[in-house]
Amino acid sequence: MPDSQVSTAGANQNVEIFDARPFFEKVLAYAQQYGIIDQAKLDAMETEAPKGMVQIARYFGSEFLRPELEKARERLVNLVSMNLEHHSAGDLHKAAQALRDHSLLSRSKGASDMLKALIAMPQNSHFGMGEHGGFTDEHVPQLAIWSLRSLGDYRLELARRSQVAAVVDAAFWFADQFGMDAQDVQDAGCDAEAVIRTALLMVSTRQTRLPDWVAFENTVVKLRKKAASSSAIASNITLPKNLPVQFKEVVEGVRTTILSDMSKILDRSLTPRKLFDQTPAFVGRYFWVEDLLGEVDNFDRAASTGWNKATAGHSDSSSLLTLFLCIAAKSTPKTVLTAKAAATLVRKVRKSGLKADLVSDYILTNAPAHGQSDYLRMWHDFLAEGQDVLLSDHDYALVDAMAILHRECNISAG
Numbered sequence: 001m002p003d004s005q006v007s008t009a010g011a012n013q014n015v016e017i018f019d020a021r022p023f024f025e026k027v028l029a030y031a032q033q034y035g036i037i038d039q040a041k042l043d044a045m046e047t048e049a050p051k052g053m054v055q056i057a058r059y060f061g062s063e064f065l066r067p068e069l070e071k072a073r074e075r076l077v078n079l080v081s082m083n084l085e086h087h088s089a090g091d092l093h094k095a096a097q098a099l100r101d102h103s104l105l106s107r108s109k110g111a112s113d114m115l116k117a118l119i120a121m122p123q124n125s126h127f128g129m130g131e132h133g134g135f136t137d138e139h140v141p142q143l144a145i146w147s148l149r150s151l152g153d154y155r156l157e158l159a160r161r162s163q164v165a166a167v168v169d170a171a172f173w174f175a176d177q178f179g180m181d182a183q184d185v186q187d188a189g190c191d192a193e194a195v196i197r198t199a200l201l202m203v204s205t206r207q208t209r210l211p212d213w214v215a216f217e218n219t220v221v222k223l224r225k226k227a228a229s230s231s232a233i234a235s236n237i238t239l240p241k242n243l244p245v246q247f248k249e250v251v252e253g254v255r256t257t258i259l260s261d262m263s264k265i266l267d268r269s270l271t272p273r274k275l276f277d278q279t280p281a282f283v284g285r286y287f288w289v290e291d292l293l294g295e296v297d298n299f300d301r302a303a304s305t306g307w308n309k310a311t312a313g314h315s316d317s318s319s320l321l322t323l324f325l326c327i328a329a330k331s332t333p334k335t336v337l338t339a340k341a342a343a344t345l346v347r348k349v350r351k352s353g354l355k356a357d358l359v360s361d362y363i364l365t366n367a368p369a370h371g372q373s374d375y376l377r378m379w380h381d382f383l384a385e386g387q388d389v390l391l392s393d394h395d396y397a398l399v400d401a402m403a404i405l406h407r408e409c410n411i412s413a414g
Contacts, residue, residue: 023081023095023151031096041100048104052076056108060144075147079111080104082151086114115146118154121161122168128189163250168192170247170254174199177240178210180289183344188332194287196254197261201286204236216288217272220265227266234259261285290332307366311335317378318410324359324379325409336410339402346401349390356383382408 019026031037057063057072084107088095099107116135119142135143146154171192172182178199185195198210205219227233237258239251264275264282276282310323310333319335326333329349337345356379363375386404395401405411 022077023085023090024077024099025081027084027092027095027099030092031099034093034096036093036096037100045104049073049076052105052108055105056147060140060147076104076108078148079108082154083107083111083114085151086111086154112143112147114154115143118158118161119143119146121158122164123161125164125167125171125192126190127168127186127192166247166250167196167254170251171195171199173244173247175210178202178208180210181348183348184331187341187344188287188290190287191284193254193257194285196251197258197285198287200237200239200251200255200258203240204233204238210287210289212289216276216286220272220276224266224268233266234262307368310366316410318408320375320378321382322409322411324363324375324382325405327362328354328356328359330355330358336412337405338412342405342409342411343398343402346390346398346405350393354387354391356387 021029028037032042053069053072053076054063056075057065057068060072060075061068063069063072084095084098087110088098116139119139120135171185174196175182175185195210198216201219201223202208202210205222207215207219209215211219223233237255239248239255243251261282264270267275270279276286311319312335314320314335322337323333323335325345326337329345330352331345331348334341359379360376363372363379367375386401386408389395389400389404392400402411
């Protein structure tokens with residue numbers, strides 16, 4: 001081929017040159033090339049950048065160490081790049097205008113806020129494993145890592161966590177529809193999908209409360225009795241008509257898992273307890289409210305058996321008062337509480353009241369006869385001293401209430 005043809009062929013080829021510069025540098029070059037940013041703005045950025053580097057270095061470590069300052073420069077450039085590219089969708093002209101109209105540090109803070117919001121999102125739909133609060137100082141090491149990650153990494157993680165958050169929020173929505181507080185759901189330490197699965201079963205059987213074990217077991221038994229086939233039952237498991245549109249996709253995904261479970265659920269050769277509480281693939285897959293009192297009543301257990309199960313064999317006053325307080329608050333009976341669970345219990349009592357009579361009834365129904373008078377006296381003495389404090393709206397920080405619980409009840413350090 002003649003040289004002229006080679007030259008022509010080369011000129012007609014589209015060669016795309018990979019530009020590895022940070023997006024901020026691309027934007028700055030574009031802005032200067034097309035006169036979007038003037039010298040005054042460049043001077044302002046030259047003044048801002050060192051201040052920003054020092055602030056970032058101080059936040060993540062020390063502003064007095066050169067390696068920290070060098071890392072801070074890298075973080076500043078990356079954060080500004082992330083913010084500009086995210087909000088401009090990669091459009092250099094829009095990004096250049098944003099750089100012109102806003103300070104350098106505001107773009108860095110904008111990206112930092114994006115990352116903080118991401119980090120605070122739940123990573124796991126299991127309430128016992130995930131974090132469901134906001135960004136705290138404990139998350140700073142994670143922010144240090146994410147401040148050096150790419151926008152692509154951020155978007156992938158945001159999509160993943162958004163899916164998890166949608167499942168969690170949907171579980172909260174179902175809990176609220178069935179009259180259960182979000183905090184109680186979290187305290188149960190279950191999986192969000194488990195709440196949704198059980199809620200869909202309750203909707204399909206026209207029930208209005210999330211079940212305790214007895215009600216859940218009865219639901220399964222009834223489904224088995226009227227089941228012509230698993231497909232016939234599955235056809236009744238539909239999404240609630242008032243389900244918010246933002247939850248429909250994730251709830252539909254959970255619904256399909258119930259359909260795949262249906263053949264096992266309807267298998268009469270497995271007792272409900274054996275399937276849901278002892279089969280590894282089904283343990284924790286569905287949710288029921290732990291209600292020891294309800295189980296005792298429904299199964300007509302002997303008083304001594306119910307009492308031993310409730311107290312876990314403990315007979316000390318601290319453990320018993322902890323149990324009694326849980327019963328009075330209509331919470332899961334326990335003989336030991338973490339400080340966090342105790343504080344939650346106090347807030348619940350202040351919101352819903354203290355059902356003191358439930359404890360007296362429980363003692364008279366379940367406690368060994370020879371100890372009933374002592375247990376009743378113990379409970380009434382506790383009420384006489386602590387009830388007003390536990391219910392007081394003036395103890396906003398729970399200082400007095402927690403002091404009483406630490407002194408009289410069984411509160412662990414965890």
